[in-house]
Amino acid sequence: MSKLVVIGDGMVGRRFLEAVTQRDPSWEVTVLCEEPRPAYDRVRLSAFFDGVSAEELSLASDLPGVEVRLGEAATEVDRAAKVVRSATGEYPYDKLVFATGSYAFVPPMEGKDLPGVFVYRTIEDLENIKAHAEGRRHGVVIGGGLLGLEAANALKLLGLETQIVEFAPWLMARQLDEAGGGILKQHIEKLGIGVDCSTGGTKIEAVDGRLRMDTNRDGVSYDTDLIIFAAGVRPRDQLARDCGIEVGERGGIITDLSCATSDPDVYAIGEVAAMEGMCYGLVAPGYAMAEVVADRLAGGEATFPGADMSTKLKLLGVDVAQFGAMEGPLSTTYLDPAHGTYAKLILSDDATTLLGGMLVGDAEPYPLLRASVGGKVPGKLADLLGGGEIEGALPDGAQVCSCNAVTKGEIMGAIHEGCHDVAELKTCTKAGTSCGSCIPMLKQLLAEGGVEVSKAVCEHFTQSRAELFDIVKVTGITTFSELITRYGTGSGCDLCKPAVASILASLSNGHILDGEQAALQDTNDHFLANMQRNGTYSVVPRIPGGEITPDKLIVIGEVAKEFDLYTKITGGQRIDMFGARVEDLPKIWRKLVDAGFESGHAYGKALRTVKSCVGTDWCRYGVQDSVKMAIDLELRYRGLRSPHKLKSAVSGCARECAEARGKDFGIIATEHGWNLYVGGNGGFTPRHADLLLSDVDSETLVRTIDRFLMFYISTADRLQRTSKWVESLEGGLDYLREVIVDDRLGICGELDALMAKHVENYADEWKGVIDDPEKLQRFVSFVNAPETPDPTIEFEEVRGQKFPAGTTERSQPVLLGTPVLRSSQGK
Amino acid sequence: MQPICEFDRLVPGRGVAALLADGSQVAVFRLFDDSLYAVSNEDPFMGANVISRGLVGDRGGEPVVVSPLLKQAFSLKTGVCLDDEAVALEVYAVEVVDGQIRVGAHSEAKAST
Numbered sequence A: 001m002s003k004l005v006v007i008g009d010g011m012v013g014r015r016f017l018e019a020v021t022q023r024d025p026s027w028e029v030t031v032l033c034e035e036p037r038p039a040y041d042r043v044r045l046s047a048f049f050d051g052v053s054a055e056e057l058s059l060a061s062d063l064p065g066v067e068v069r070l071g072e073a074a075t076e077v078d079r080a081a082k083v084v085r086s087a088t089g090e091y092p093y094d095k096l097v098f099a100t101g102s103y104a105f106v107p108p109m110e111g112k113d114l115p116g117v118f119v120y121r122t123i124e125d126l127e128n129i130k131a132h133a134e135g136r137r138h139g140v141v142i143g144g145g146l147l148g149l150e151a152a153n154a155l156k157l158l159g160l161e162t163q164i165v166e167f168a169p170w171l172m173a174r175q176l177d178e179a180g181g182g183i184l185k186q187h188i189e190k191l192g193i194g195v196d197c198s199t200g201g202t203k204i205e206a207v208d209g210r211l212r213m214d215t216n217r218d219g220v221s222y223d224t225d226l227i228i229f230a231a232g233v234r235p236r237d238q239l240a241r242d243c244g245i246e247v248g249e250r251g252g253i254i255t256d257l258s259c260a261t262s263d264p265d266v267y268a269i270g271e272v273a274a275m276e277g278m279c280y281g282l283v284a285p286g287y288a289m290a291e292v293v294a295d296r297l298a299g300g301e302a303t304f305p306g307a308d309m310s311t312k313l314k315l316l317g318v319d320v321a322q323f324g325a326m327e328g329p330l331s332t333t334y335l336d337p338a339h340g341t342y343a344k345l346i347l348s349d350d351a352t353t354l355l356g357g358m359l360v361g362d363a364e365p366y367p368l369l370r371a372s373v374g375g376k377v378p379g380k381l382a383d384l385l386g387g388g389e390i391e392g393a394l395p396d397g398a399q400v401c402s403c404n405a406v407t408k409g410e411i412m413g414a415i416h417e418g419c420h421d422v423a424e425l426k427t428c429t430k431a432g433t434s435c436g437s438c439i440p441m442l443k444q445l446l447a448e449g450g451v452e453v454s455k456a457v458c459e460h461f462t463q464s465r466a467e468l469f470d471i472v473k474v475t476g477i478t479t480f481s482e483l484i485t486r487y488g489t490g491s492g493c494d495l496c497k498p499a500v501a502s503i504l505a506s507l508s509n510g511h512i513l514d515g516e517q518a519a520l521q522d523t524n525d526h527f528l529a530n531m532q533r534n535g536t537y538s539v540v541p542r543i544p545g546g547e548i549t550p551d552k553l554i555v556i557g558e559v560a561k562e563f564d565l566y567t568k569i570t571g572g573q574r575i576d577m578f579g580a581r582v583e584d585l586p587k588i589w590r591k592l593v594d595a596g597f598e599s600g601h602a603y604g605k606a607l608r609t610v611k612s613c614v615g616t617d618w619c620r621y622g623v624q625d626s627v628k629m630a631i632d633l634e635l636r637y638r639g640l641r642s643p644h645k646l647k648s649a650v651s652g653c654a655r656e657c658a659e660a661r662g663k664d665f666g667i668i669a670t671e672h673g674w675n676l677y678v679g680g681n682g683g684f685t686p687r688h689a690d691l692l693l694s695d696v697d698s699e700t701l702v703r704t705i706d707r708f709l710m711f712y713i714s715t716a717d718r719l720q721r722t723s724k725w726v727e728s729l730e731g732g733l734d735y736l737r738e739v740i741v742d743d744r745l746g747i748c749g750e751l752d753a754l755m756a757k758h759v760e761n762y763a764d765e766w767k768g769v770i771d772d773p774e775k776l777q778r779f780v781s782f783v784n785a786p787e788t789p790d791p792t793i794e795f796e797e798v799r800g801q802k803f804p805a806g807t808t809e810r811s812q813p814v815l816l817g818t819p820v821l822r823s824s825q826g827k
Numbered sequence B: 001m002q003p004i005c006e007f008d009r010l011v012p013g014r015g016v017a018a019l020l021a022d023g024s025q026v027a028v029f030r031l032f033d034d035s036l037y038a039v040s041n042e043d044p045f046m047g048a049n050v051i052s053r054g055l056v057g058d059r060g061g062e063p064v065v066v067s068p069l070l071k072q073a074f075s076l077k078t079g080v081c082l083d084d085e086a087v088a089l090e091v092y093a094v095e096v097v098d099g100q101i102r103v104g105a106h107s108e109a110k111a112s113t
């Protein structure tokens, strides 16, 4: 077997491994990976600060015939003996591939090695930055390019006052012209980040436990706690230099279009390669190189097709995009300082062919424009520049995903072969799997390809749940029959009825068993308890924050004993009593209500519990009163009906004992206040919640949760948990923040009012029943024999408690009454 | 035909359960148009007597009740399960006389369809 050695398991190295094992599995492959973990998505590195974990960023998968040696750097290449050496081993090769990437460039400056000075390249870098930022105030980022802006965004997320220092006269000088850079600066400064251009750091020193950086501008120096160098990258070509492989004047391993170096048995790919003398600092050209070498090793003749250097980023809600050429024979610009948008298109001299351009502030036309580079201008210039409606059919050859070089033709092909959503397109074509900026375009193509993602609630309503919510809110309709007569067809079903019931309840329309609403409720809501497998119910009283007095514990014990109920502590820090007969429910509730309990809404699509750790009350680590906060939140949102169940938790410090990040909204105490995380989820596909706000006071926290919940309730689909809802928001977390923190849509007043109405109108649902003789009538097994309990319900005893009969060794259900099963009747 | 209860006891859009003389259980539903249906109360999939507590509505115009346990839909006219045609509920004759609901034996239902 031929031996292949790869140095570097980065983004490009990993893509190469996938490609080579797929095309020619006969290679025996060894990979030397200097980092402690296999390849991860460096492009999305900053997502780490949004709470995305290292595991989620991982690109690694088990590949046949590939041995990855983690934490082992290549230290020497002996081309005569054809071996690669590391500190601990020796690896012979027939073919060798360099995929060593780049290192962050740090200008030679006094003090650059002081503690508190960082670069921004690996997960370890980010972990160190995060640890150092803890409890500190101010940070400086050196460099105002793509990387610098990402780093500044990260510092801002960590709660630091942030200053960018850029040597060039404007931001993102490699992608934008002066006007574009100016508009961008305006946006960044509005977000509270300082920007100093035409400024270079000259010296860093440690002063009183902090850092001071002097600059080349007279009298300007910064006192700060943390400095990040984001001043560019340099190819990691030292190993190649040492073994005599040709490198470029400005660094990088020189290759031809087949990615071969000056040694024909050695290839270079990714950022370390100087393809015909040119280094590419983006992932897409690297992926193309990976494919070229994989093809060559399988006997093919592929060559590098050229690279698209287009970029788009959205940081702190600001869109910036650049595509194709930066300059050309003709250009046309549009500048709107009032709205902070700038657009420039570069055209051929007859103004028919699009050569390139840039967009700041609004990058909506980016996917279309980028895909049209080299072709016809895809619409009227005024529309393209000024954000008008654009309808343009892309040519099949147009590249839709530039990270992975996927054309429109390939995507349409995949759609016709049966890909129905973005996830499937990602698997089939790899489009959308790196930076994600092409995903809106993928959605559009799915629509063009005739794939309609129906949001209709069910066969009776063509509207989505969000649309029905709006209709109910605007028209003030309070009954299902009116809604279905005016806006739907038929008589409804088990999908639309509970959905509408929930909408009516969210908009605070009295007791859920009042009048016609009673007919809409799912069984659990109808009996205000959860039906179990044998037709009995479970009863869960609310225990806010999981805090309970001994007296109340005794009451629960007495009730369970009196009605012979099975008891269990739930995952939500409260106590569930199972096996209650329907006719006993009101009596059980009466006892509980008299002792000060109320419904815990365990049966509803509503707030379940707000768990808490013991916090400052008892725990020696606690920094805020997590129990009180949990109780306050649970009491505020109790009874709130929503598209799906809502769970929450509050932890008293970063140790996170309450597991708040697995919740729809989770709160973690900090030294300065609270961090709010949203969109977490246990269940089938667990998801950690994302950080929405940090270090806020209690009032801001509660106000933001109010808006988060009401915005979710107003716009989510039926049975869509907050995690899926947050993911489905175009513009993601940034957009959510703009809406509920910055009030971009101007709806916060209304959201606040809806929540105020909920809080004001809350009433215990159990009490509403036991005080109402008419509602009480329903709690019988038999309408014609109200005193008779259902004789078919039987229990058996296991571990000292009762269980539904037959479940422990699940057999035939016990049948006393006689209906017989028939196999076909009436057909 | 056995009397069950007054028609007005039933909430439009919901059901009640009744115990028949032979010990069998029947689920009676009043729909929004005040039509009445009666089927056996036992969920054939889980064995619990809970069909009366299911939601009613229609599937493509066919009136149905949906089991509250595992959510299978059953035709209220024929009893057949729309999600698994090998399974069905019993159908009972039902009528209103002098404001009283009366339910017949299921064999009578067969005769009347």
Ligand SMILES: Cc1cc2nc3c(=O)[nH]c(=O)nc-3n(C[C@H](O)[C@H](O)[C@H](O)COP(=O)(O)OP(=O)(O)OC[C@H]3O[C@@H](n4cnc5c(N)ncnc54)[C@H](O)[C@@H]3O)c2cc1C
Pocket: A007, A008, A009, A010, A011, A012, A013, A014, A032, A033, A034, A035, A042, A043, A044, A045, A046, A072, A073, A074, A075, A099, A100, A101, A102, A120, A121, A122, A147, A150, A236, A239, A269, A270, A271, A272, A280, A281, A282, A283, A284, A286, A435
């Ligand atoms: C914060 C950030 C944001 C970015 N955003 C974008 C973006 O939006 N779009 C885009 O296209 N690009 C972006 N990039 C650039 C992109 O990440 C790189 O182009 C891409 O990672 C290059 O892949 P690579 O495999 O060549 O190098 P790398 O991913 O850097 O991998 C090289 C690997 O080789 C290892 N290595 C080096 N020397 C040795 C040795 N001697 N022995 C063993 N292992 C060794 C390194 O430790 C490293 O793990 C971004 C980069 C950063 C840091």
Ligand code: HEM
Pocket: A530, A540, A570, A571, A572, A573, A574, A575, A576, A600, A601, A602, A608, A609, A611, A647, A682, A683, A684
């Ligand atoms: C008919 C189905 C279900 C019923 C009746 C049910 C009922 C309950 C009840 C009563 C609790 C206690 C919550 C509380 O204390 O309020 C609970 C907790 C929980 N349930 Fe379910 N559940 C059901 C389905 C599910 C499913 C499908 C999942 C996972 C996908 C799930 C995941 C959980 C989790 C993780 C908890 C613990 C909550 C916490 O720790 O905060 N449940 N469930």
Ligand code: SF4
Pocket: A613, A614, A615, A616, A619, A620, A621, A622, A623, A626, A651, A652, A653, A654, A655, A656, A657, A658
């Ligand atoms: S999260 Fe912190 S405060 Fe709460 S119990 Fe754990 S260690 Fe203590």
Ligand code: FES
Pocket: A400, A401, A402, A403, A404, A431, A432, A433, A434, A435, A436, A437, A438, A439
């Ligand atoms: S363009 Fe980056 S993933 Fe498609």
